[in-house]
Amino acid sequence: MSMALFVMIIRKMVQNKWLLGSLFMGILISVALVSSMPIYSEAVLSRMLVKDLEQLQTNSGQYPGTHYSNVMVTKETPEQINNKYDRIDDYVRTTGASSFGLPVRELVGSFQSMSLRMKRADDPNPLSDDNQQWVTIKSYEGLEEHVTLKDGRLPSKVPVDGVYEVLLTENGLSHYKTVLDKVFVIEDKKAAANVQLKPVGVIRKTEDDDPYFRYGNLSDMNSAFLMPFETGERLLLREGQLPLSAAGWYVVMDYTKMELQTVEPFVTAHESMKAEIMKSFALYQMGSETRALNTISVYLERAEQLRTLMWALNVPILLMLAFYMFMVSNLIAGRQKNEIAVLRSRGASRWQVIGAYMTEGLLLCGVAFGLGPLLGAVLTEMLGASNGFLAFVQRVGLPVRITEEAYRFAAIAAAACLVIVIIPIVLATRVSIVNHKQQSARLTGSPLWHKMFLDVMTLGLAIYGLYTFRKRQADLQALGLSAKDLAIDPLQFIVPALFIMGAGLLLLRLYPWILKGIYWIGKKWWPPSLYATLIQVGRSSSQYQFLMIFLIMTIATGVFSASAARTINSNMEDRIRYGNGADMVLSVNWVNDAPPPEGPGGPPGGAPATPPAQIHYMEPAFEPFRELPGVEHAAKVFTKKNAGFYANEVSGTATLIGIDTDEFGMTTWFRDGLLDYTLNDYLNLIAPDTSSVLISRTLAEQKEIQPGDTIWIGWQEVSQQPFKVYGVIDYFPTFNPNPPLGSVNVSDKAADNAPMLIVGHLPRIQVQLALEPYDVWLKLGEDVSTSEVYEGIEEGGLSVSRIVNTREDLVQAKNDPFLLALNGVLTLGFVLAILVSFVGFLLYWVLSLRGRTLQNGILRAIGLSVRNLIAMLAVEQLLTSGMAVLLGVLVGNLTSKLYVPNFQIAFNPSSLVPPFMVKFETADYIRIYILVGLMLLIGLGILAYMLSRLRVHQALKLGED
Template sequence: MALFVMIIRKMVQNKWLVFSLLIGILMSVALVSSMPIYSEGILSRMLKKDLERSQQSSNQYPGAVYSTMHFTEKPERFNGMFDRYDTFIKTEGAPGFQLPIQELVNDMASSSLRMKRADDPEPITDRNSQAVTVKTFSDLEKHIKLKDGKMASSSPVDGVYEVLVTERALAQFKTVLNTEFLVQSDKMAGPVKFKPVGVFEKLEDDDPYFRYGNLSDMSTSFILPYETGKQLLLHDQSIPLASAGWFLVMDYTKMEFKHVDAYLNTHDQMRQSLLRIVSLYQMKVDATAYDTIDYYLFRAANLNLLMWALNVPVLIMLAFYMFMVANLIASRQKSEIAVLRSRGAARWQVIAAYLVEGILLCGIALLIGPFLGGGLTRVLGASNGFMEFVQRVNIPIRITEESFLYGTYAAAACLIIILIPIIIATRVSIVDHKQQMARLVRTPIWHKLFLDVIALGLALYGLYSFKNRLKDLQSLGLNTTDLNIDPLQFIVPALFIMGGGLLLLRLYPWILRLVYWIGKKWWPPSIYATLIQVGRSSSQYQFLMIFLIMTIATGVFSASAARTINLNSEDRIQYGNGADVVLNVNWINDAPPPQSIGGGPGGGGDSTPIPRRVNYLEPPFEPYLNLPGVEYGAKVFTKQKAFYTFNKDSAEVTLMGIETDQFGMTTWFRDSLLDYPLNDYLNLMAAESDAVLISSTLAEQKKVKAGDTIWIGWEGVTQQPFRVFGVIDYFPTFNPLPTRGIDSSVGVGKTPLLIVGHLSRIQLQLAMEPYQIWLKLKPDASTAELYKGIEENKLAISKITNTKEDLILAKNDPFLLALNGILTLGFVISLLVSFIGFLLYWVLSLRGRTLQNGILRAIGLSVGNLIAMLAVEQVLTSGVAVLLGIIVGNLASLLYVPNFQIVFNPSSLVPPFLVQIDPSDMVRIYWMVGIMLTIGIGILAYMLSRLRIHQALKLGED
């Protein structure tokens, strides 16, 4: 107890140091514990988006699970089989999914039966009978409304069972309500009478209660009330039962990442339970979202791996921060530790005292950290881009056991880091401590072990490996799943940053000596003393400088990576679409209607052959230019399967026909893709009507060059001569990368080939065929007004490609949101940690140099001179470290940001990745550095102004 009281008093006496250390531990725990919170939240959002897209594409409700059993066993076993599975569904199946249950529908259906009108005295034959199925559904009356008639009675009326039918069934049976029918089968003991008394329809059109979304599966059925149907079909077995099904409808919008395992496990349990009751071919479990979730798990694994890989630089930076702070505290308390050891305290006692102090601080951080991490996750969930936040639906935030577990790991790591300098310090006696203080110039351990060279070597090898892998992916037209991409590719930037920073610090003392030597005759006393102080005590600043270099470089790299991913994603969409809006227009033509199978009514060969050439009537172009918000428009003809001939060599190419002037004003294109601006190439071919541009893939593979004459045409069209005026690598919508791998028959990659010519020449000499209309909208144009204008003008459009909508969809993609959130997090952490580490270091350093500053004041230096010395010292250490961090960060961005294209499909990544370093991000860093230095100097100046000379000198005497 006495030891605990002593520790508390010690912490109170050093409250500034303890508070600074607590901030560092709390921040580390909060950030590490936020990783699983953010990961689960963003994965939950991604799952929801995947399910929504699945519903839009398949028109099936993703929250539905249907299990069915077909009864082919002995009828006396039906009740037991039904009850066993019905009990399982209600007690284990439905609750096992852990989602809100909207509906649990049980349906039963009879085998196909024969029926005739009850007033028909003739026996049942094919002529006077119809096929009918008797069905029943639980809670059907809550989801339907009567269109005609009344609801069916739950008990027979005068020996006749009342049923409901759909309007289509009424027409199918060619009858009216209240007509009695006699239903019988070889498997029935006797005939049963039914009478349709009501026609029903769905109460709500989008009600997920109905399995297929419509009532088409009831078009040949009589629908009995549930209890009546269950009695007839199952218990009494008056009607042969063919199948029973359980339709489970859950609220899939509440599904989160935590529910995935429960969903898959429950689905498997339902299959196993059914399999135990009936044989494999008699059962079926159909989960609408199963395939989506299965694919989601693949995406989630990749995303989770990528997110943690992106966090590695931040985690390394935090670990270095904690080590720097712990080392500063240990250095300050080495004298105290040495005194305790000299007075008889055992090493374990000293370590135990600091261990208890560390446990207290880590325990406090562990209690608060996960909740602070949850708050940080909520803010990052609103990211709309790098350092951009919008109001959107919050990602689900859940403080889980996993977040506390990660927080515990972080707290334990912090505790170990705190104790390492203490353990080292307990091995040093007072004499050793004084000797170490006298040896100001010491070679750091990382320089002795050449860790900088090793880290740079590993980083450069990782870069080389990535380049080779990417080259294989693009040359073979493979996807990222075709090769095993090493996640370490995203970790090597941290190695490069660390190795580059350490290498520059190895060279920095020589630069300081050069600066000192150049101006030693002119330096004023403050700068002269500072240069000597920094030069002779360079190892003292190593921790601070490498820390600042890593944090600033990590921030620059995160900023550049986020900007690059966002802008390149936008460029890829705009390049692939070609313009703001692309319209596919229906042209009037003389093409015959499609023939029926068999070649016509006669089924022989007398059918009229389809003409080899279809004639089209070109629609007017002006109405499209007059649509609301349209600034420019262009006609763009694309023929995918055209052919060219050159020197008896022929190949399939993509032919594009354009009007150069309108095309240049309408299309989007990144000019850096070509040697000259795109408009220069368009102007080059504008002078001659037979001029064409060809892709570099065509020029390289077929040895075609500018000035050559090539022949172009397509099936049914005679080839005509054109002259090559230029060779281009890229053109709007053209992907020069192979997409189908290697053609094994010829051993040559199937690389796309492109020819661009004048539309008028193509229409005149080749053929008039439909073209697309590309539109460029005004900056303030409204898409809704454009669509309204199309509707009002009754324009015959078969397809609209809206680039703005595609950009919004891409920006809201959870995968991109996760990248933006993590990289924004890394950038913010870098700025915050830099400031805290900088301030903490200088406050502790200044307090440790109280005697030295007191002596300087005693010999005549003013407070202003001391502040000037500290300012120069900060510029030579912190300022230089920030500058080196910016240099290393930019270099790392240029080398390693292209690694992120492996996240996308490299075979479709056109235009190529362009590293973006936004000046606004640099401005943020400059502002941060300026504020950091200003606040730091202000605090230090305040502390120096409070310095009392006699206290400092008396401290030296003690």
């Protein structure tokens, strides 16, 4: 391409800077949105991976960022072992440790001898079973830097008077029943020489959480003599004076630097280390342990799931952006059709014209490709801060990093944008100058989507998708089948977008008839300005449809996004609160006469301990729990799994819950609408009669028990007692009536396997059945920190074995990467849709007003004031943009009611208790209406300003020209 042609293209782009700027914005947002997907996936999963590893360390007490390989050698000569060891040691230190992709904090070589017989050197008797001891010699590289001497001194690295000096732990000193500076001699036929050993120091860990120690403690050193590493290498490996049993390499890495991109190299490095060692020690026992492997290996699969979710959630906004870019490109082509037709009539080939516009597109897409991933990183920060729809919180920043994959995604998105923007140009080059003039003189016909019945087709697909999802969900829940954890089906997110588009297009098909109805209703009374506006909109309704479908899709997507995010967040919170039952649940230790647990050696004499027929408990004081700081209400809740019952000649097992009705009702959390009446109504029903119980509907239906029946309840070692059934309930705090996962045979849908529940009075249960431990449920004040409760428990000396903290569970759930992505993408998608719609809205009206300059000038010349013109414009906005907003709200609400319940299939069906419920919040609507209202007001203000600047003589002069 010559420089002259390039300059001409640049000048043409400058002349159309506003249109091209709008087009570039759409391309840039599209590229940024697509490139943000891998950036976000890596950032959020990297943060979650480190959190999971931290949790693993907390739970196990062992450092997760480690790899340990060892080989057991027993049958080769020292020379053979030396050669193989040197090769593996060189590999581990130069390649193996660094291949994990993490900073190496420690690389610890180790040696271990076989178990050898020894005795005290000052014992004159020959070695026998009476005076022998078994010892293992161990050497650890760098041990001296991580331990502190509790007694004695560090050993010499060379023999002192022919005696090798060693270290012991405190337990080791007790194990060998010795004191420091006592000399031992090894007398074992497996050893090449009788080696003398002398403990000279007792060690302990310098730091409690030092990851140098493989098990987090000194347990692997407690029954060994610890020899300096250099001495052990010489004695066990090089010289072979003592038989070598094992050699190992322990790599400690900084797991806090682990990111998603290092997961695959980490797993590969583990396998490579095993394979490399197997080459030399294939015939011998080999061990290899990477503690974090199980935790991190699932992240490759989670990354794919999250990426699928991101794509699926972004489909509606990507479709809208494609629509926007096509519209703007079509506007550009429409404004330049005359120029294109002239070029074609003067001999320019189609491909020459397309090539010039292709250059424009390449320039725009090239710049977007360079800037898109940078903007994508900014969008990722926004995603990480989302805590709900259009709600942001201060959260620790994500480890955002622009990856090679982000640029690969950006390149694909830029190429797709180039194709979209060039299509209208290709179509425009097919039109000759004569065809162009003919089309300009004719009214625009029906839109292509109406001719192709695209609205009917998309609605049909959406309704079929709805039917499929409803059927699948019913099967999963009724049969207790197991869906994969957060199994995301992309179609469940795409189908709502199809419904929104189809419903919007169908309403636009009906819109001209609505306009005609409005016109005929008041044609005798409309003022001239309104009459002219109705004529203008009615005759040119197809011109507004690009704008209207834009607004309908934007508002409907916003309403649907708000409802989806609110519903998923609320149902997640409801599920946790319902499953826990209260703000905090404490399991209290009760004094009892149960025998103590057996030690490793079993009971004395080898006879098995016989538990008493029934354990007797002493109930602790309950008042201290009421008085804990921040506690508003406290309740005793007794739960007995598999309690036996008998009624109407049928028997079975059910969960028995014992409560004090008044305290329980004030303490527990329960969602309204789950029962025919409120939970407190049911509690009040049984409150007067302590022998009354409530039963679950599953129990009533499976065993055909009705209110008024007598039911006998008891359990092993506790005789059954009669109770009276007062009511049937579908749900109760902590009770899940769904069949457990995998409990139903698919071919046997009628199996009576659903869990059953009986709720009774705790005092009656304690008196008539048995006094057994119950949990303490606490309801906290709104502004109370749970840390205050923990401090109160500690200060009060309350014996609590387990605490369920609902608030902590909620925070942990909200930090789940899938929920973060859902909230972030729905929010980001709506904000971008509003932005794009605003630009498209403004662009359309500015071009429309410029095209109607002569008409507006004539109206001003015949006497209409600027105020009347602005009023006409406002009515026109109301009939187009306002109507589109109204239709968008209707479509969005309908879409939410139909399709938001499909989101529950992303969760474990058996855990969906209480049932999924679509939620709308007034605050969400207010946010949406504020954003849309600002968009319309700003746009109207700009248009009013343009009208006020209109000069009549300029407009009329334009008409003469």
